[in-house]
Structure formats: structure tokens, C-alpha cells
Amino acid sequence: QRAEQPVIRDSSSGMWMVFDYDGVQRVLSDWKAFSSQRGRPRGEDAASALSSSIISTDPPRHRQLRALVEQAFTPRQVRALAPRIVELVDELLVQVERAGRMDFVLDFAYPLPVIVIAEILGIPSADRDAFKRWSDAVVTGNPSGSREMAAYFGTLIEQRRHAPGEDLISGLIAAQVEGEHLNPQELLGFCILLLVAGNETTTNLLVNTVRCWQDAPDALERVRADRTLLPSTIEESLRYRSPVQSMYRVAAQDVELGGQTIPALSPVLAWIGSANRDEAQFPDAGLFDPARAPNRHLAFGHGVHFCLGAPLARLEASIALDAVLERLPNLRVAPDTVLEPIPSQIVSGVKRLPI
Template sequence: MNKKALSTTNTKKKESAKAFKFNLFDPKFNANPYPTYHRIREEDPVHRYFVGGDWIVTRYADVKAVLKSGCVRTDDRPKSIQERNKYLQDKEKNLNTLAYTTSRFLFYMNPPDHTRLRALVGKGFSPVVVERMRPHIQEIVDELLDKVRHKGSMDIVADLASPLSVSVISKLLGIPKEAQQQLHQWANVLSRILDPLVSLEEYQAMNKATEEIQEYLRTLIAEREKTPQEDLISNLIAAQEQNDRLSQKEILAVCTLLFAAGEETTGNTIGNGMLALLQHPHQMEQIKREPTMIQSAVEELIRYDSAVQMLTRIATDNLEIGNQTIKAGEKIVLCLGAANRDPAQFPEPDQLNIHRNPNHHVAFADSIHYCLGAALARVETQLAINTLMQQFPDLKLASNQLEWRHSIVLRGLKALPISF
């Protein structure tokens, strides 16, 4: 059998790994996955979750190799959504809108379709475009903090991180403020699309939210077709690459993707980052004294507790990763959170070090599927954290009883209460 080797980290599996069992859905794992990641990486770095099940890859070099490989494809979630239709008693309430929309989500697409769509969409998310948004993002952060200033306390998730994310996406698309609360509710429903275990009822709720958000967006697109503005929807309508343009369905899918994936991931990045700094007050004080350190600090915060913990790929050829043979068609779960704590790549990986350099983490994936919104997420996180610390210099964690959202893919707090 021909096998394509993806990595040179071919260490022999320890005997103890045969008996190693863990539960990805255990609340203890959910609260702190990193000790388990370390054990998997040490004992069985390319691990079969159960007999005939998915492969879990935990080492940085292996994760990076798979992300760059041309011998894998993305998860076929859109196909699995479409197949759920056969279980619906009411065939008129199908999942077709959700299935098509997710098939146009860039992180579920493969070349050549992915190459075409990314070329048409990518210019709207360039670092130059994002930098032009910096004053607008700063204004939103200031407005949100002004609302809680008189209280002496706040929930960073509910009062800053989450509304900032939806406000920035709305600003990017040219959506008015009065519609943002409804968009936030739709985004909350759609964020479950990234999780591996989703019930039929949840898929139906996501399909309904997709239909409703796209009904709203169609009106906005029609307005921009008549009168273009300086916003992403206008840019997507005008986008052209070698005489190719986006269809309305594709524009709707791109806009839906921003709310489905962009709001919670960026919100979690801000929340996770602030928690890490609150737990490392000496490093927080350094940033307060030298605000220009915020860029390197945010890179470390993103590495230290990544908002996206896992990605799935499917082998298109027989592969050899480490000392394991993975057959074509088998699923590979890439543990980004584990890779970002790999001591072979990051010295003292469990230590927060805002001066860490180099810091080539994989929190935003890599290669052709590198996160389109990475530059925007970085700027939002930098401005949110820096402004919060400068305006409320005495901020402190108000509770040690913190609860994490139930997800093995997305890592984020339900609430992060502070006093100031």
C-alpha cells in the first residue's frame, strides 16, 4: 500500500498509550483541556479516539504538515447536513438553505472552488482594509465601555467582547445599529455549526436563522446594487477576478459566514485573552506601562488559549503521520490548542510570555485555509484589551467560579465578571 509521509516526527508510541482513555466531552476536559493534550502528545501523538474512529493529531509539526498537505480535504459538514433531510417528517421544513450556505463557507471548501471564492472575497479582508477600520473599532470599544463606566463592574463577555464582534461585523457590512441585536441572536444560533455533535432540532433552528438573516441581507444587497457604499457588501457586489463575479447566493453565504464564525471566535479571543492577563497580573501591568507591547501580547494570548481548538480534515490518500497509517477517507482531528502548547515548538508552552518571539502559532490555521478574518480579529482584540486596561487600570477578576461554553471546537467563557 502506497503511503505519503507528512511529517518527520516519527517517534515510537509508548506501551502505556494502548490503555490511555479520555473523553473529549467530559466537563473537566472542557474546563481545561491542556493536561490531556500534553498526555496524548507524549504517549500517543497520533491517537485513534476509539476503534474505527477519528484520528487525533496533537504535535505542532504534524498539525502544520496536515494543514499544508494536498492529500487532505475539509470536513464534509454541508453534505452531512443535506443527508439529515431524510429524517425530517415535514419535508417542506428542509435543511437546504443551511446545506447550500455552509457549502459556500470557505473553511468547508476545497480547490478549485475555494481558490476562486477566496480570490474574489479576500481583498475585502486585507490588512490595509482592516487598518482603515481601526478608528471605527476604537469608537465602538469606547462606546461600550462608556455604558458600564458608572457601574464599577462589568461582564467582559456580555458587555464588551460579544457586542464588539457583532458591531464590527455590522459596520464592515454596512448594517445599521438598530438591526444588530437581532443579528446577534441569529449569530448565537449559527455558531453551533462548528461543533461536531449537533441535533436535528439544532440544525432546523440554524436553517431558520439562515433563512431569516438572508432575507434581511437580500434587501441590503438590493439597496447596494442601486447605490453602492463604502462597505463589504458593496465591495462583494463589485468584486471581479478574471471576468468572474460572485452570485447573490455566494454573497449571502459570505455574509452569513461572518456572523456564524466571526462573532463568537473573536469574542472568545478577547475573553480568553483577558482572563489570561487577569491570572497573570505582572504581565498585565507591563502592558499598562507600555501599551505598544499589545501586538506581541495579543499573539501570545491567542496562542496560549486559542478560541478555535480543533479542525477536521479527511484524508484523500493513504497517509503516514508519525508512526500511524491513516487510510484514505478517514477523519483527522487537528488539535490546534495542543499544537500551540507543544514544547518542541514553544519553550515552556504552559507559561504565558507576552515577549515570546518567534510565535508562529496555528490558532488561525495555515496555508490555503488560513483564517480570512485573522487581521480583523487581531485588531479587535488589541483595541479591546488595551483600551479596557488603560481606562480601568484597577480592574480585577470578580469571581473564580467561571463556566466554559460546552464545545470541543470553540473555547470560550460564558461570562467573565470583573470589578474596577
């Protein structure tokens, strides 16, 4: 089906759907034809702030904004977080080692990225429980939670403006390109983007990897016996059960793609999850191969919007999963578990995973 009809128009939603590897790669990276701009900010809520963040901006503005945030979010700064991530993973696993069981989502994969991002942003630990609520509110479009989150960050940004610290928010306030700083709306948008883009995705990378191991126990045995296979296992998990299944664009002009003409202004959904199973790019695409090479998956996107947090997500996953392999020698999903998928077209994961 993917090979025969790589591009279709879904008549119920009016959305153009792109399924093949080449098409998805083009939609994600050809920003002249497929725009990420979603209209102007309208209100005081988090969703409006997101629309003035890098993920919803096209070049040339995108390049300037990205240069500003990259200054405060460099691979070197990310690597420096490793010892703290090791500590956090350790604390979370001590709890489960005592009990002999845990919900891999709620007790481990969810708290880890939230705490890491909260610490990077310099958010007081007392406020962390509110994070999931707010992040869910932005994802589901709940306006009151979204406004609450925007107000919280607004106050925090003002505090850091007057009393800067070593945190990312202070770094973002100070960052400049050609004498220009981020404006308050853009600062807010970036903070919220980090929370929304970085948390559920990383949670699902961890959870989906355990599910890959459950489906392919031999792959788990191989990586247990040879820990050098962990980096390629993580890349294969990103390909095989991509945490972000689809990304949205708008056709900026009439575009020819996969034998179809997508008219200007049409909404377009690039199916990353499908592209990552395209046989034309990945031999035996339906097989979870922990040593797959090359593995040019599109799980972090492609081109100018390539995931800014990919080094952090990879670092967290390698530390967390290495500790899981080391310390949970009898890791297995509890028998009779009924998996409940997260109801979303964009993210792929399950709500609970008792192990």
C-alpha cells in the same frame, strides 16, 4: 502523551485526532491529503450556504473564491476601520466606568466584533440584536434560525445589487476574477462565514486575554508598565488560550501521519489548542510569556485557509485591550466567580466574566 501518541483514532466517534505541532500544521495546510470540502449544499439554510464558502472549499476553486473576497477585504480597508473601532470601544467603556463593574463578555467583548462586522457589511443597526441568535443557530445547527438568517441576507444582497453602497456586500457583488463574479449562494455563504467566523472568535480572544492576566498577574503588571508588550501579549494569548481549539478535515487519500495510517475518507480533527502547547515548538509551553519570541502559533490556522480576518481580529484586540489597560486600572475578575465554559469542541471561552 502528545509526544508519544501525536495521532490517535477516537473509537467512540471514529474521528482521527491530531495533537502535535508538526501534525496539526500539516493537516491544516496539506489540502491534497486533508480536504476542507464537506459535500454539496443541500438546502436553503445558512449551514448549506457555509458549505459553499471558502472555508469549506479546496483549491483550485478555493483560490478563485479567496481572490474574490480578498478584493473586498484588504488590510488597507481593515486599517481604515481603526478610528471607528476606537469610538465603539470608548462608548462601551464609558458605561462600565460609570457602574464600576461589568460583564466583560456581555457588555464589551461580545458587542464589539458584532457591531464592527455589521458596519462592515452595511447591516442596519436595528437588525443587530438578531445577529447573536442567528450566529448561535448556525453554530448549533438549529435549522429555523439558520433559515431565517439565510433569508435575511438573501433580501439584503438583492437590495444592494440594485442600489450599491460603500459596504462590503456591495463590494463583494462587484468583485470579479477573470470576468467571474460570486454566485448568490457563494455571496450568502461569505456573509454568514464572516458573522460566524469573526464574532465569537474575537469575543473569546478578548475574554481569554483577561483570563490569562488573571492567571498570571505579573504579565498584567508588565504590560501595564510597558505598553509596547501588548502586541506580543495578544499573540501569546492566541497561543496559550486559543479561541479556535480544533479544525475539521477529511482525509482525501490514505495518509501516513505520526506513525499511523489514516484511511481515505476518515474525519480528522486537528487540535490547534494542543499544537500551541507543544513543548517541541514552544519552550515552557505551559507558561504565559507576554514577551515570547518567536511565537509561531497556529491559532489563525496555516496555509491556504489562513484566517482572512486575522488583521481585523488583531486590530480590534489591540485597540480594545489598550483601552482596557488605560481606563480600567483596577481590572480584576469578581471574587468567587464560577467560570462556565462555552460547551463546544471548537471554540474556547466562557459565557460570562464579571469584572
